[in-house]
Amino acid sequence: MTESPIDQSVFAELQDAMGSDFVEELVTTFLDEAPGILTELKRAAEMGEQNTLRRAAHSLKSNANIFGAHELAELTRQMEISGLEPEPSQIDILNAEFKRTATTLKDLLDG
Amino acid sequence: MGESGSRLLIVDDNKVNRLLLSRSVELLGYHASVAENGKIAMQRLRDETFDLLLLDIEMPEMDGFEVLEAIKLDPALRDLPVIVTSSVEGIDNVVRCIELGAEDYLSKPVNPVLLKARLASGLEKKRLRDEQRVLLERFATSEVALDLQESGFALGGRQVNASVLFCDIRGFTALSENQPPEETIELLNIYYTLMFEAIDCHGGIVTLMIGDGLMALFGAPQPLEDPARCAVSAAQDMLAMIEQFNLDRVVADKPEIRIGIGIATGEVVAGYAGTQQRATYTCIGSKVNLAARLEAHTKVIGCEILIDDDTRSALDEKVGLKTIHQVQLKGFSDPRDVYSVVFHQSQ
Numbered sequence: 001m002t003e004s005p006i007d008q009s010v011f012a013e014l015q016d017a018m019g020s021d022f023v024e025e026l027v028t029t030f031l032d033e034a035p036g037i038l039t040e041l042k043r044a045a046e047m048g049e050q051n052t053l054r055r056a057a058h059s060l061k062s063n064a065n066i067f068g069a070h071e072l073a074e075l076t077r078q079m080e081i082s083g084l085e086p087e088p089s090q091i092d093i094l095n096a097e098f099k100r101t102a103t104t105l106k107d108l109l110d111g
Numbered sequence: 112m113g114e115s116g117s118r119l120l121i122v123d124d125n126k127v128n129r130l131l132l133s134r135s136v137e138l139l140g141y142h143a144s145v146a147e148n149g150k151i152a153m154q155r156l157r158d159e160t161f162d163l164l165l166l167d168i169e170m171p172e173m174d175g176f177e178v179l180e181a182i183k184l185d186p187a188l189r190d191l192p193v194i195v196t197s198s199v200e201g202i203d204n205v206v207r208c209i210e211l212g213a214e215d216y217l218s219k220p221v222n223p224v225l226l227k228a229r230l231a232s233g234l235e236k237k238r239l240r241d242e243q244r245v246l247l248e249r250f251a252t253s254e255v256a257l258d259l260q261e262s263g264f265a266l267g268g269r270q271v272n273a274s275v276l277f278c279d280i281r282g283f284t285a286l287s288e289n290q291p292p293e294e295t296i297e298l299l300n301i302y303y304t305l306m307f308e309a310i311d312c313h314g315g316i317v318t319l320m321i322g323d324g325l326m327a328l329f330g331a332p333q334p335l336e337d338p339a340r341c342a343v344s345a346a347q348d349m350l351a352m353i354e355q356f357n358l359d360r361v362v363a364d365k366p367e368i369r370i371g372i373g374i375a376t377g378e379v380v381a382g383y384a385g386t387q388q389r390a391t392y393t394c395i396g397s398k399v400n401l402a403a404r405l406e407a408h409t410k411v412i413g414c415e416i417l418i419d420d421d422t423r424s425a426l427d428e429k430v431g432l433k434t435i436h437q438v439q440l441k442g443f444s445d446p447r448d449v450y451s452v453v454f455h456q457s458q
Contacts, residue, residue: 066219
């Protein structure tokens with residue numbers, strides 16, 4: 001867990017291709033949008049709404065891949081393909097990984 | 112780089128993805144618009160003009176598969192290139208996209224180099240298709256072009272109930288001898304523009320143009336509920352347009368032009384005739400000869416529109432018709448009654 005949740009080379013490449021200002025806007029948008037998607041995912045898991053759950057996991061996965069958040073991408077990918085309702089503990093793990101990712105992303109923007 | 116100014120529509124339910132894709136295509140010099148689900152995308156595609164669609168699959172309301180299906184069913188959108196950008200799991204989903212008509216599939220996050228290449232290739236295909244369509248329409252009219260696109264090209268005809276219309280300019284040869292050739296061509300261009308407009312407006316197609324003469328068909332390739340009524344209405348509009356055009360000519364100190372129109376209705380054989388290399392949509396039958404003879408006869412008796420008995424029978428309103436009894440037309444053994452449609456000069 002000491003490893004950075006963000007793959008620095010992917011992030012640097014993104015900044016290089018798109019411009020740092022734009023990446024800042026992109027990260028801010030992600031940090032604004034993702035908590036809503038996580039809430040939706042949790043709700044869908046509780047209600048047993050498979051499609052909504054899959055879509056929310058899919059959405060987070062694609063965003064995680066943009067920033068090189070490999071662990072977050074893997075957790076959401078598992079949820080997307082398994083299609084099963086995740087255990088509450090899995091949701092907790094996902095939330096924790098998102099917090100870790102968000103903190104690192106903020107640090108990267110400030111740094 | 113690229114066809115700058117090409118308009119792309121990006122469909123994705125995720126805001127971060129929309130932002131990133133918009134930025135990516137804008138960096139390549141394209142114009143990007145966004146839609147957040149399939150439903151909104153279809154609405155925008157119908158209201159605006161786009162050159163290419165970048166489509167996500169997983170979306171609420173209407174997903175990417177449904178968008179691909181809807182596009183395939185819409186003749187106006189069928190040729191729009193679609194590149195699917197998604198991170199759906201499973202090769203079967205990719206195959207399904209291609210089967211539904213997607214041009215290409217790019218997995219997310221989209222690699223900028225691949226995106227650039229695929230966009231250039233998709234837009235080039237679009238440009239070629241558009242060019243082909245313009246050519247087809249220039250030489251074939253939109254109805255024939257649509258018929259060709261829908262059913263493909265095959266020589267051969269079918270029996271249809273249609274109205275055939277012939278029209279030409281009176282004394283055109285004399286008129287053209289007294290003016291420079293450029294003026295004659297300009298006159299013809301205006302004349303054809305006006306006549307095409309009137310014929311098009313009433314569902315007819317122009318199948319033949321020779322000098323100042325034209326032949327139009329109502330009821331094929333697309334069937335019309337009442338071809339006779341359409342042909343007569345078109346003829347009246349044609350005369351009204353010429354009358355309007357003459358006002359300009361008088362002001363410009365040029366001689367007025369007069370046209371004559373003949374219409375016959377009934378069974379004709381319509382279809383593509385020619386060779387595999389060069390063919391034209393046309394129609395054949397005694398009604399075609401009759402319409403041509405009627406048009407010629409307008410000069411003899413000095414009227415504007417002459418119609419045959421079958422055209423007259425198909426009209427529910429018979430006012431404004433004048434019977435010309437027992438006319439002997441060239442090429443027809445028996446004399447027959449024909450009818451002059453009285454054109455009411457406006458104002």
